[in-house]
Amino acid sequence: MSLKYLAGGTTLKYDAQRCTGCGKCVEVCPHAVFTMENGKAKLVDKDACVECGACRKNCQFEAISVQAGVGCAAAVIGSLGKKKSPCCGDGGCCG
Numbered sequence: 001m002s003l004k005y006l007a008g009g010t011t012l013k014y015d016a017q018r019c020t021g022c023g024k025c026v027e028v029c030p031h032a033v034f035t036m037e038n039g040k041a042k043l044v045d046k047d048a049c050v051e052c053g054a055c056r057k058n059c060q061f062e063a064i065s066v067q068a069g070v071g072c073a074a075a076v077i078g079s080l081g082k083k084k085s086p087c088c089g090d091g092g093c094c095g
């Protein structure tokens with residue numbers, strides 16, 4: 001059974017003009033919604049977004065917006081085993 005939301009149903013929005021290509025959204029998204037292309041993030045599977053909010057919380061350049069509530073928890077879950085701190089490390093996004 002697919003975990004995807006109804007096509008077009010996500011509140012996820014991405015503004016490529018603001019993207020600096022830091023790669024955080026690719027790193028933290030548990031559903032591979034983003035990929036990097038030509039030094040910028042690219043939405044490749046928007047319908048797979050479950051609105052966890054991890055990408056928005058980890059984007060320091062306000063290139064992403066999404067209505068979400070538990071992004072930090074999802075980011076931590078998504079990063080398990082990667083030995084990285086996607087949310088509560090540098091930048092203080094959880095602050």
Ligand code: SF4
Nearest residue numbers: 019020022023025059
């Ligand atoms: S986290 Fe933000 S600035 Fe970084 S690659 Fe993703 S959209 Fe671009």
Ligand code: SF4
Nearest residue numbers: 029049050052053055
């Ligand atoms: S809200 Fe969560 S599932 Fe959706 S793109 Fe961002 S990190 Fe991925």
